Amino acid sequence: MxxxxxxxxxxxxxxxxxxxxxxxxxxxxxxxxxxxxxxxxxxxxxxxxxxxxxxxxxxxxxxxxxxxxxxxxxxxxxxxxxxxxxxxxxxxxxxxxxxxxxxxxxxxxxxxxxxxxxxxxxxxxQAIYGLPEMHRDNIKTAQLIAVPGCYPTAVQLGYLPLLEAGLIDHQQLIADCKSGVTGAGRGAKVGSLLAEASESMKAYGASGHRHLPEISQGLKDIQQSAVGLTFVPHLTPMIRGIHATLYGQLNADPGDLQALFEKRYANEPFVDVMPAGSHPETRSVKGINTCRLAVHRPSGGNTVVVLSVIDNLVKGASGQAIQNLNLMFGFEESTGLTAPALLP
Amino acid sequence: MxxxxxxxxxxxxxxxxxxxxxxxxxxxxxxxxxxxxxxxxxxxxxxxxxxxxxxxxxxxxxxxxxxxxxxxxxxxxxxxxxxxxxxxxxxxxxxxxxxxxxxxxxxxxxxxxxxxxxxxxxxxxQAIYGLPEMHRDNIKTAQLIAVPGCYPTAVQLGYLPLLEAGLIDHQQLIADCKSGVTGAGRGAKVGSLLAEASESMKAYGASGHRHLPEISQGLKDIQQSAVGLTFVPHLTPMIRGIHATLYGQLNADPGDLQALFEKRYANEPFVDVMPAGSHPETRSVKGINTCRLAVHRPSGGNTVVVLSVIDNLVKGASGQAIQNLNLMFGFEESTGLTAPALLP
Amino acid sequence: MxxxxxxxxxxxxxxxxxxxxxxxxxxxxxxxxxxxxxxxxxxxxxxxxxxxxxxxxxxxxxxxxxxxxxxxxxxxxxxxxxxxxxxxxxxxxxxxxxxxxxxxxxxxxxxxxxxxxxxxxxxxxQAIYGLPEMHRDNIKTAQLIAVPGCYPTAVQLGYLPLLEAGLIDHQQLIADCKSGVTGAGRGAKVGSLLAEASESMKAYGASGHRHLPEISQGLKDIQQSAVGLTFVPHLTPMIRGIHATLYGQLNADPGDLQALFEKRYANEPFVDVMPAGSHPETRSVKGINTCRLAVHRPSGGNTVVVLSVIDNLVKGASGQAIQNLNLMFGFEESTGLTAPALLP
Amino acid sequence: MxxxxxxxxxxxxxxxxxxxxxxxxxxxxxxxxxxxxxxxxxxxxxxxxxxxxxxxxxxxxxxxxxxxxxxxxxxxxxxxxxxxxxxxxxxxxxxxxxxxxxxxxxxxxxxxxxxxxxxxxxxxxQAIYGLPEMHRDNIKTAQLIAVPGCYPTAVQLGYLPLLEAGLIDHQQLIADCKSGVTGAGRGAKVGSLLAEASESMKAYGASGHRHLPEISQGLKDIQQSAVGLTFVPHLTPMIRGIHATLYGQLNADPGDLQALFEKRYANEPFVDVMPAGSHPETRSVKGINTCRLAVHRPSGGNTVVVLSVIDNLVKGASGQAIQNLNLMFGFEESTGLTAPALLP
Missing domain, CATH: 3.40.50.720 (NAD(P)-binding Rossmann-like Domain)
Structure with a gap:
């Protein structure tokens, strides 16, 4: 204890x-x-x-x-x-x-x-970026963990297999992200009132959001060179959840994208690659530390679309923090994080 | 196992x-x-x-x-x-x-x-009515459990201390209940569509609902004579949760109502009497087996108001079923039912 | 103009x-x-x-x-x-x-x-209470109008026919009311955040709310003697709308309650008595100045239940204010207030 | 008449x-x-x-x-x-x-x-595509109007100024669209239940949606050659509204994008170009026939982002149909369509 x-x-x-x-x-x-x-x-x-x-x-x-x-x-x-x-x-x-x-x-x-x-x-x-899927070994011995932001977690996990495999043009990344309102915190702001934020959808920070440099830094680490990323977050009328819709331009024959994703995350306890053709719902991860992913190639064309969902308060914050703690103290990585999502 | x-x-x-x-x-x-x-x-x-x-x-x-x-x-x-x-x-x-x-x-x-x-x-x-707060001993040896309905659970737990103590007129009970839409089940009905049921509130079954005889039977068991109950359920634009607002007419000096409730439920693992003056929220029991109660006596008058909230799918159905199972098989009563509610 | x-x-x-x-x-x-x-x-x-x-x-x-x-x-x-x-x-x-x-x-x-x-x-x-269904003539010549509150409007219009006819015990009135969050105004309060108020239901002010004396004063005007009213408001996860569920104890054979209500409001442009057996939805008045009512007598017993819905921002505030203005300036009473409700 | x-x-x-x-x-x-x-x-x-x-x-x-x-x-x-x-x-x-x-x-x-x-x-x-902003003159004399779909309306109005001006690579268009649930109609489907669709976000039809060929046909009409479009629709937990987030790659110095949009739509009664830097909300068009647009160029880079919101049931369906009718019968184009949006 x-x-x-x-x-x-x-x-x-x-x-x-x-x-x-x-x-x-x-x-x-x-x-x-x-x-x-x-x-x-x-x-x-x-x-x-x-x-x-x-x-x-x-x-x-x-x-x-x-x-x-x-x-x-x-x-x-x-x-x-x-x-x-x-x-x-x-x-x-x-x-x-x-x-x-x-x-x-x-x-x-x-x-x-x-x-x-x-x-x-x-x-x-001294700070280790606490995304276990990229930095697990360093996390185990870290004294100081910087837990990734919510959008950065969803976006990086979605692009990771594609960038590692060098399959997409890293200068042409587009991350269209949708977040529930808890992403804005518990501060009393008019824009977060139920009367203002429900029954509506809007983008914000289209010209620049603080998570952009964090995502870019993380993707650069994977790609080994600077990336060109357009990131547009949206406020969605729900309490929890992030849905990242990620677009990339294929620069080579990608082979079996489904297999690529499944292999990359085969041993990850908190990344779930859904069956081919799936559309993960944010509610499927409500309250849990899992990121669910699906990869699509519409009409077999040059664009690849990755759908990535997390609970912004869990895998996007507190759950991932505990996952890091488990690694740092030698506990089983999923300790305390095993309950199923609350659905419906 | x-x-x-x-x-x-x-x-x-x-x-x-x-x-x-x-x-x-x-x-x-x-x-x-x-x-x-x-x-x-x-x-x-x-x-x-x-x-x-x-x-x-x-x-x-x-x-x-x-x-x-x-x-x-x-x-x-x-x-x-x-x-x-x-x-x-x-x-x-x-x-x-x-x-x-x-x-x-x-x-x-x-x-x-x-x-x-x-x-x-x-x-x-042969059937035992599976409300542990009333029938715990019988449940332990039961072969057949009838798990109480969602409204009946919220209403009976709220009235129980008052009726047992003989403090209210059992011919003048009014239960105004509000339920989330999962109470209507997963059937594909137009009235349960998000486009129909959200951003709206309505009563239903005002002239008679199937849970009325069940509640009446349970209250009669407590009171030892037939009760007069008006029960009006309402459809509320949320997924889970029941809020029962219960009205009774005091027929005697009730003394310390707060103490009455606290004493009655002191040893109940799944009934939480909130501090005096509280207004329990349904979200405080989202996903869990707890019933939270508060008792009010507006302006010190003759009307007592009990606020009772449960998650209709947990204490109002599946959680209570497992609570019964635990009792029947000699497990600790709260086994598997110990996670906190998901809030926010 | x-x-x-x-x-x-x-x-x-x-x-x-x-x-x-x-x-x-x-x-x-x-x-x-x-x-x-x-x-x-x-x-x-x-x-x-x-x-x-x-x-x-x-x-x-x-x-x-x-x-x-x-x-x-x-x-x-x-x-x-x-x-x-x-x-x-x-x-x-x-x-x-x-x-x-x-x-x-x-x-x-x-x-x-x-x-x-x-x-x-x-x-x-000098102030005239601006409920046209009670004070139309005085409104026409008024210099100062006090527009009724949202809860008071829904409650008074629901009880009005019953009290005028002397059919219910005026000492035993119970008004269980549910309001959307705009009732709390546009102030930036934590409790009104989407993340706090959605997916939940709660009562508030159970021991005393500022609209209580206003309702009591209005009902007393009708009844010609002080009334005994229990009023419990609830916060409902929707933007607009009030649903008042009103309970009364019949003290005489009420005859045809449906006819009573229809007759009382036959010439009122903004009160709609729904057909017998109806359950009005708040969304049926979203954005409009109408109060829709239904009256029930569950199981033919001694309790009468009136369901009353309004849009708290329209008939409960700004629409009623304009209705008053129309009367004061000799315009057709419904001028500018004729659009249908937004549904769905 | x-x-x-x-x-x-x-x-x-x-x-x-x-x-x-x-x-x-x-x-x-x-x-x-x-x-x-x-x-x-x-x-x-x-x-x-x-x-x-x-x-x-x-x-x-x-x-x-x-x-x-x-x-x-x-x-x-x-x-x-x-x-x-x-x-x-x-x-x-x-x-x-x-x-x-x-x-x-x-x-x-x-x-x-x-x-x-x-x-x-x-x-x-014989059929005329009923998008007045493109085909007004033909609509006036048409016998048969094909009213555009909801997504196609939001997407075409957003891309129109850019494609007409030849500023973006028409082979690299990405339309990430979010729709309220009324887009799925009033049919009783499990996936449209409040209990299933609220508190969640998901994409659908990522590999191909029926509105894709319609949008492509419309954009081709503007561009005068076939376009390459990736279109991913998302189901959003709200009743009404479409938010289209449109991405394009600039292929030339675009000059003043804001001025371009304002000039293109200066005389359009139902297209509102918001001030520079705006993020239009779907609720700002709830119940009305207006499309509100904003154009962004994040970090002054090569990507242009257009935000386009409509009410899917009005400008995306019935309101646009009436706009067409007004043109066909020689009424003022905005007749019957002049009420402000319902907000909050």
Missing amino acids: IKVGIVGGTGYTGVELLRLLAQHPHVNVAAITSRSEAGVKVCDMYPNLRGHYDTLAFSQPDAQQLGALDAVFFATPHGVAHVLAGELLDKGTRVIDLSADFRLRDADEWSHWYGQPHGAPERLK | IKVGIVGGTGYTGVELLRLLAQHPHVNVAAITSRSEAGVKVCDMYPNLRGHYDTLAFSQPDAQQLGALDAVFFATPHGVAHVLAGELLDKGTRVIDLSADFRLRDADEWSHWYGQPHGAPERLK | IKVGIVGGTGYTGVELLRLLAQHPHVNVAAITSRSEAGVKVCDMYPNLRGHYDTLAFSQPDAQQLGALDAVFFATPHGVAHVLAGELLDKGTRVIDLSADFRLRDADEWSHWYGQPHGAPERLK | IKVGIVGGTGYTGVELLRLLAQHPHVNVAAITSRSEAGVKVCDMYPNLRGHYDTLAFSQPDAQQLGALDAVFFATPHGVAHVLAGELLDKGTRVIDLSADFRLRDADEWSHWYGQPHGAPERLK
Whole structure:
């Protein structure tokens, strides 16, 4: 049994960590922090946790207390983890950061997209990008994990087999992505009201979104050269789920695309290649850590279409964070992450 | 490890049994039947089951095969279980019927409400009404369980402490209930289409609904005399959940209603009395077997209002069925039913 | 053609006034005010108004400018209209207040429920309660209209025929009401987020809600003596609509209830008594000023159930305000309010 | 005042015609047919029509009766209009067909995609494709209109300015489209149930959809040569609305794209080019005949992204049909189509 903490636990990724860790046999949540809600019991804010965490309450963040834990998750807005993560790492606590703070290896690029100086550029080299399907070995020994963003997870897992095999023009990638509203967080914004966001669909950030450089960096790692990516996210009237529709131009005879995908992910516990001709639904992964994929080649032409679905709060955030933790501490990779999706 | 079967597994209560039993350490689903889908793998119909039941397929119902199992769930439309259940009981298989077939003790009343003769009136005496909060001891030794309906569960658990204590006029009960659309089943009906049922609210069956005699029978058991109940169900634009708003007229000084409820349910693993002043949300029980209750006395007047929420597919059907199974086979009552609700 | 203004136009009742008035042949919207959005064009905030109000912009409220108009709507939070309305009335401008500021005749009761002193108690006698089905003649000559709240409209229209006929026990009224989320306004509150309010149902204010005294006052006007009312509102996962389920205990042979309702509303342009046995859906009034009613007597017993649906933003607010304006200025009562509901 | 009929009026495009025509000052709906519902009043099937069509009832289709009308709308499944339309045309009645029956000019291609022989190939030459923004003059004198499909309308209006200007590679078009569930019609299908389609997102027809040849034909008309188009539709959890996200590869310096779009549509009453940087929402056109567009060039690169939203039942079906009717009969083009969208 290890002891973990959660910094910034009032948002959706925080409560999702609690929900999932309630089922984890080897993890004890010893602390959860929130400046604004210190003193409030987590089950008073999140009634689904009644009976699971009846005494755990939000506390002020305290480096001393957190530094005594085995691992600490950061479920904070960007910019918050930079300094505190370093303090904890210095005390030997392993850090799993769900925010964007350590995802980009280039501090200047981070500053450009997030509009503030990077607070811990010296830590960037140490950070491991926590996508197990690409970096499993490094994750096992990592001290600091940058958990991938939700869109980046869905997009990278979809393009991975094609780019590794060199089958598509890496200058012509188009990722049309649809996300449920929890992707925008639990902040009280007019645009996220049920009365505003339901019964409607819209794109946003068409001219540039913060997940673009993260995706590009990840795809470049696979491709070994810079990629040309157009990324358009859309707000979809549902709570959870990301549907990434990925387009690529074939630059060679691709052979059996279905077999390519199945082989690439044959041993991955959380990537499910659906049968040929499938159209995965986001609800098929509601509440679980699985990414389901399908690959199509319309009319046998030059365009390949990959459909990739995840739950943005699980494989796109808290579930993937726990998958990383399992790898870091030598637990079975799927520990605590085995329940089926809630359907219907 | 016991072996169980599911008869009529293509509907929502069937897939919900599979979802929940995937987490049950002592149960193996050995057979699932469907006349219309025989030969189809369950994970092809329900993609959330991929990775959990990769070989299980629907089969034709076969009394020989089912009779060799320890227990069989019926997740069938009404009228189907009457005969087959008897055959299985004769072979020593215990039967947990999620349909309405054995809920009413009076065969004539059943015929009146369901518009057909009762197919097994001789079994009615044997059937135990599977509401553990009322009939736990009888359930433990039962051979045949009639799992309560969804509305009846929410309503009975809400009125139970008040009627047991003799605090309200049992001739003046009003149950205003709101249900998600899965309560109408998975049948392809125009009225259940997203385009018809979302963004709208309506009552139905205001002049008489099949759950009325079941609720009345249960409340009469508590009260020891016939009750006067008005029951109006409403179709609510959500997938899961029942919210019962229960009204009663106090006929005595009720004392501390909050304490009454807390005491009555202190040892119940699946009834959660919320703090005074609470308004439980259906989402707080999404996917779980808990009933959450709150009791109010507006303006300190003569009317008491109980708010009762359940997930109609779990505590209102498949979860309660498993709770019964656990009791019948001597497992810990909450085995397989311990995950927190999915929120948000 | 008359000139009107809207004070506080950024909320849902403001944009709804603009949407409806765009179809009104005799009304020109000359001014719309908002302190926070002054200078912003209304069609930039509400894209559905593009092509209809391409130049109208929010302005600072200015008593001089507003006082030169024929009528001014207040679509403000409570407490705002008290002073400004008086200034406008003194200049001869007729005021139609959609807020709660002039609904209760008793200033002390207003202060009790709204937690602040009433800012214009001397105006209360002048205010006419704008429910045309009860006060049509007074509305025609009114200078100051208090437009009824959304719940009060649905509840009063449902009970009206029964109370007028003296058929039900006025001490035992129960109004179980369900509202879409626009009832909570356009404020950025966590509880109104799609991620929080969709896929869920909950009661609120079970121990006391601000619409209770307003409904009670209205029912008392009908009954000619104080009523005993239990009112429980519920938040429903939809944008628009109120469904009021009203319970009463018959204290006499009611005769033909259907005929009673049909006769009472035979000449009302905005009350539609549905055929016997109906269950009106809120979507059947989406976007329109109609209240649809159905009356049931379950099992021929002593309880009568009235189902009453309105669009909370139209008959429950802006549409009813325009209906009042039509009466005040001698236009045909349904002018600008004749489009069918949007269904599906 | 002209007299019109509707053949096949029970589906969503039928009721939408009735809803819109209720506001049309020059049109009288003299007949509406339905084999299955003959004798039923339209307001009994669609309660939003109560008070608007209190006597109109569905009747058996009768060529004699329909042939006496000025115009007849077909709101039928494909294959139904072929023969009856011809009979009516022979009687001098003008036909506006909302189905796919006359959209493709090549009868063989029609047969290929719709899986049956074309029933009236000799009429194809006569049919005018009813997209006023391309074919206004021909529509005015047409006897037979093929109203464009919903996806084709959104896609063609988005690509039109770019293809006319020769700015994008017409071999590399990608149309990622999202539709509300009414696009699937009012048929009772499991996949369209609220419990199945809400809280989820999925693609469908990724390998080939019937609207593909229609879009390709239309784009070819603009481009004057065959185009290469990948079209992936998605089912979105909302009732109405299409959001088309269109990608093109610039093959020349495009100059000012915003100005290009604004100029092209400057005189179009039903195309609204949003300000630069906009992201149109489908709800901004809920219930109305407008297509709203925005054009983006992410990071100033070679990809152009057009966002195009319509209401699939209005500009994508019944509203466009009425727009055609207005042109054919010399009415002001926007007659009966002037109400603002319902928002929120």
